[in-house]
Every structure is written in C-alpha cells, then in structure tokens.
Amino acid sequence: MMHYxxxxxRASNGTVVATFPDVPEAHTAGNDEASALARAPDALETxxxxxxxxxxxxxxxxxxRKGQRAVxxxxxxxxxxxxxxAMRDQGVTQVALARRLGCDPKDVRRLxxxxxxxxxxxxxxxxxxxxKRLVIEVRDAA
Numbered sequence: 085m086m087h088y089x090x091x092x093x094r095a096s097n098g099t100v101v102a103t104f105p106d107v108p109e110a111h112t113a114g115n116d117e118a119s120a121l122a123r124a125p126d127a128l129e130t131x132x133x134x135x136x137x138x139x140x141x142x143x144x145x146x147x148x149r150k151g152q153r154a155v156x157x158x159x160x161x162x163x164x165x166x167x168x169x170a171m172r173d174q175g176v177t178q179v180a181l182a183r184r185l186g187c188d189p190k191d192v193r194r195l196x197x198x199x200x201x202x203x204x205x206x207x208x209x210x211x212x213x214x215x216k217r218l219v220i221e222v223r224d225a226a
Contacts, residue, residue, distance in 0.1 A: 086145060086161075086162045086165065086166075087145055087148065087157075088104050088106050088107060088110075088128055088155055089105050089106060089145065089146060089152055089154050090103070090104055090124055090154060090155045091105060091153075092117055092120055092121070092153065095113065098115075099113045099115060099120075100113060100114050100115070100117050100119070101113045101120065102114070102120040102121065102123070102124045102127065102155075104124075104128060104131070105146070106143045106144070106145050106146055107131050107132065107143050109131040109134060110128045110132075111127060112124055121153070125155055125157060125158060128155055129158065129161050129198055132157075132198070133198045133199070136165070136198070139172075141169070142165055142168070142169050160202065163204075163207045163211070163218055164202065164207065166211065166216065167196065167210045170211070170214040170216055171214065174214060174215075176214065178192040179192075181213060185209055195210055204218075
C-alpha cells in the first residue's frame with residue numbers, strides 16, 4: 085500500500101485544506117476534517133496521475149511521524165503506480181512490457197491509466213513480468 089502524509093489546516097474562510105508534503109501538487113479542501121480527508125485520496129491519485137503523464141518518478145512517501153495522518157491510495161491505483169515505477173526503475177518501456185506480457189502496447193497504456201478499470205489478474209501479470217508480486221492485506225476498519 086502507498087501511504088502519503090497529509091497535513092490538515094483550517095483556511096481563513098473556515099474550510100479545512102489537505103496538503104501532502106511529499107506530493108506538493110496534491111491538495112483539496114472540505115467543510116471539516118472528515119470531508120477534507122474523504123476527498124484526499126482522489127486529490128492524491130489525480131496528482132500522481134500527472135507524474136505518470138509527464139513520465140516523472142513518483143515521489144517516495146516519507147514515513148508518517150507519530151501523530152501525523154496519512155492517506156492510503158486505493159488498491160488499484162497503488163498497483164498501477166507500482167507497475168509504473170518499476171518500469172521506470174528498470175528502464176522498461178511500455179512496448180517492452182507488452183512484449184513480456186504478449187499483449188498490445190495499448191493494453192499496457194490502459195494498465196497505467198489510473199482512471200481505467202483494469203483486471204486484477206492483468207495487474208498481477210504485469211508486476212510479475214517486472215519481478216514484483218502483488219500482496220493484498222485485509223485489516224479491521226478504524
């Protein structure tokens with residue numbers, strides 16, 4: 085899972101603004117802390133999609149300090165971003181990954197598109213082709 089630190093501050097107009105120290109492009113707001121936190125994963129996902137579009141390395145999340153809040157990316161987004169970053173780390177192009185998977189390069193583009201619903205088995209196959217393994221964990225809700 086990808087957990088990014090989030091900072092909540094009350095703005096002069098009374099709204100609560102959520103920012104991410106590790107992803108300065110991500111920010112959102114809500115009427116209160118709960119609504120700002122509810123919107124935070126989407127803001128984070130949108131900002132990280134920009135990194136993918138611009139072919140930039142993803143910012144590495146710093147470990148939250150005691151008492152600091154963190155936002156967890158949705159599992160599908162986290163898996164797609166893990167594929168993207170593994171490709172960058174290994175210098176693997178979309179065409180090369182498509183060759184490894186025996187598919188069309190447009191299928192790899194879809195795997196990297198955070199807005200596209202991908203099948204879990206395809207994400208697992210892409211990660212395996214990059215020497216990675218998808219691990220799913222279920223925890224009690226807070």
